[in-house]
Amino acid sequence: MLTHAIQDFQRGVYIPYCLDGSFFDLRRLTAKTKSLKTLIQEIIFADDCALVAHTEQDLQQMLDRFSGASKLVGLKISLAKTEGLHHPAPYSSPPPLTITIDDTPRANVNHLKYLGSTISCDGSLNREIDTRISKASQLLGRLRNRVLNEHNIRLSTKLKVYNAVVLPSLL
Known part of the structure; x- marks a missing residue:
């Protein structure tokens, strides 16, 4: 269902990485010839799914596609369990997210639990x-x-x- 929802959708979060063992030299990630990148759109485990995107518009499109695909296979998204976490750039104060699922606004939270770990909007541990x-x-x-x-x-x-x-x- 998820594959159907986001096929041909090339937006999400690109993660750069190196395969030469230089994991701790962050300057190597800026060299285009020595680093690769992969597109991350979802983080899934069992029946939990987290969709990730850089912009609110991309996330809304992903949610709309996900909602449509779930209806096609007869599944329903639990609106009570669906939350939005916005991780803004440091020292910025953008407006809160206005994400909806089937025209129902979703709650924005500062902290959420995913797979037993607490994720904070400020990146703090x-x-x-x-x-x-x-x-x-x-x-x-x-x-x-x-x-x-x-x-x-x-x-x-x-x-x-x-x-x-x-x-x-x-x-």
Whole structure:
């Protein structure tokens, strides 16, 4: 359905990259002969989909195509779960997005969760880091009474539980 929706639509976000191992030399990305670019229009996982575009008009066209394609195959977009996140250029204050799906305006948010991670409109990771620290702290508190303070469990087992439960939540 998504392939049908955005076929022949060459707008989205172009990501430049290098294949020569120079990932940390950002100056190489400006050299046209030494870098490649790929078009990213959607980020999908299972039944979640994020559409990405540089301009509001391109995003609206993608949403219109996506909505039309979903109707063709008998699917319905969940309007309650559909949000818009605008990531403006630094130090700019553009007007909020006015994205609609089937003439229904969509909410603009400053933060949204996608696949368990918090994405902020300013590109900041503060909220994501705070959330991860909070989750790890909650897990550690739950483990304290059941595992960590238990004298019958070996230290190596406690470390394995910590590494398997707490660290993945934190990282």
